[in-house]
Amino acid sequence: MTDAAAAKAKRNIIFLVLVASLGYFVDIYDLLTFSIVRKASLLDIGVKPADVLSQGIHIINWQMFGLLLGGILWGVIGDKLGRIKVLFGSILLYSIANFANGLVHDVSTYTIIRFIAGIGLAGELGAGITLVTETMSKEKRGYGTMIVSAIGLFGAAAAVMVAKYGWRDAYFVGGGLGIVLLLLRIGTFESGMFKNIEQATHVSKGNFFILFTNWKRFGKYLACILIGAPLWYVVGVLVTLSPEFGKALGAKDALNAGDGILYSYIGISVGGIFAGLLSQATKSRKLTMCIFLILSAISAAVYLNAKGITSQQFVWICFFMGCAVGYWTIFITIAAEQFGTNIRSTVATTVPNFVRGSLIIINWGFTALLVHYDMITSGYIMMAILTVIALFSLSQLKETFSKDLDYVEIS
Template identity: 45%
Template sequence: MKNPAAEPSALSHLLSLPVIVSALGYFVDVYDLIVFNIVRVPSLKGLGLNPEEVSILGSQIYNWQQAGLLIGGIVWGILADKKGRLSVLFGSIIMYSVANISCGFVQSPTTYAFLRFVAGVGLAGELGAGLTLVSEILPKHLRGYGSSIVASVGLLGAVVAFLTNSWFDWRTTYFAGGGLGLALLALRVRLYESGMFEQAKVQRIQRGSMWAFFKDAGRFWKYMRCIGVGVPTYFVIGILATFSNEFGKALGISEEIVSGRCVMYVFIGTVIGDMFSGVLSQWLKSRKMAIGIMTTMTLVGVLFYLYGGITEAQAFYVTCAYLGFSIGYIAMFLTVTAENFGTNLRATATSTVANFVRATTLITLPLYQYLKPSFGVISAGAIVALLCFAIAYTSLFWMEETFHKDLDYVE
């Protein structure tokens, strides 16, 4: 089969400025999004909290960030469909960069929670607007490759965040992330708006409406399915990786498990997984089959993580890397979201779906914490996992195949 990515014209599309800048934007986005997961324990200990407070307040601060993502996803998504993709790519990066620099000066958990909320609002706009722009400027036979490039480069931000924290203290880690975001602004000046959006802008149609997803039953369930297929990804990131120190102790691993290291391994795996899933979907000519394969691989990994009898730290870290690889369909389900909706609602759908998936920890994390005293760490994790995968498989079963879909249309 002829590989379109090997053709010069295809390469020129895939290496165009919007793709490169969107990928770098997602790199900074992931760095600033995941930095709290990495510095959660050392930063809260640095503020004088004891281990119990680190766990409880750490969960609360993390959920403030996720709440910001939830609100920001709606705000930025609507703005991207009303005012343009570029307005979001500029505004969001300024907000989350300033918020992350401010986190480097924090002195109390209350201020910390507020700043993570502000950062969450800002971070919510990056991925959805970037992938929407890339999906609209690339030919349909290259969209899978484009999403893989954006995701793979972007997810390396988590690795850089971990390495930065290894070399410097947690405050400097925040300063570096915010500085990278502000530096990226210079590249964004040269970006151009999506042609599809410019065409939709002159039409007399409603753009950027959340209500549009709820007033039509078919559109509503299509929207919910896009969220549902992504739920396992943030179960792995938000619970299994972020609270891996608790799972390691519950499994009886003698060596202390470092949560930041687990997060890093998960994201290293995700970088490779996102490249794999994009190529897999192109080879299969099916988004649904690629997502189904990756979801099943994730289920196998979660079962091994919880019940595989892991006793060594090294094996635990390798399992985290595998789980990262298996959830490497994040950009894929967001590409599917972009392909499911017309130009007038596309950015709203993609931005809100991305952040609603991230914000599922607002439900799964409190549920895990609630179940933990009665069932224990392992069983509590398993119950939450069962819920997440039930939602994902049900959503995937009813999802529309969008591989060959032309995106130049409106709702």
């Protein structure tokens, strides 16, 4: 390769990582907007204060269900038609949905549009991580996903700041950011590994059911999903329901979920940098995941034991919890590295969205625990269950650091 060609390839990779990072930024902004404006938006459209919690969980569940369906849809499209098509199609759908969310005036319409937005949001991160892992060298791709995490997760901070100007404005800005990103993506290029198999008729591409035709493959896929569940419990329950947890803890001030999400996601961004650096330094994704899973359990215990918590203590604890669950992109990278090129986009897209969608089951389990225990005890039990399951699942996966990814799965 000539010096000019090498320089061009390097610039292409830098541009790809930047675009993937900005895509994750917009993804997180739009995904968390409802959690941030949940209370204000529901009260504004006429929901009674006593029904805000139940209606909020109902809408979140539908948004997560959309992520589940969208994960499969975009994952299959990514393996059959290419990663780039997913990046364009998904962002267009959720940008339009977010504009529409800024116009809602009733719960039913709100729910339907958040479901559609969930479908659109499902394709963003998985396709971006797949492109980065397939384009960068096997020794350095961990740095690429680390950058995606570090830049992308600040989308939560942007969402919190914009939401202070009004919940409808927050949705309008989210839609606008998506359209701007869509224009930026015109210069992106397709994965070379995908191009190598694009015309191969003998290779089964994007066959979601191939993950269930072999017990070993299915077990590996399930383990990839379960190792990420504690993170979404921390964000989707412990932080999102912080006003309710604050009352149970006897908080001296009313805890604000928006502030909690802001600081937890700043923490996730910081934690993502350390997770990326640690995995590169130790040359082990599994060791990094193990350390962070243990830290996340400790951080949740600190939160649930914070009797008489103040608003200032709350945001710092949220930052600590965020740092401890900063393994999000490492966990998706592990999933992408476990499978062949012909099914990699499907896995990398469905796994994080199945984890996000697992919030439906987690909410159900947490609600069931509340029938028998108080908020704090239920919080401890659910975190303990999810952490034990995640650690066991991690033990069933092989180390993938520096693994050659240029291969296909046999049906």
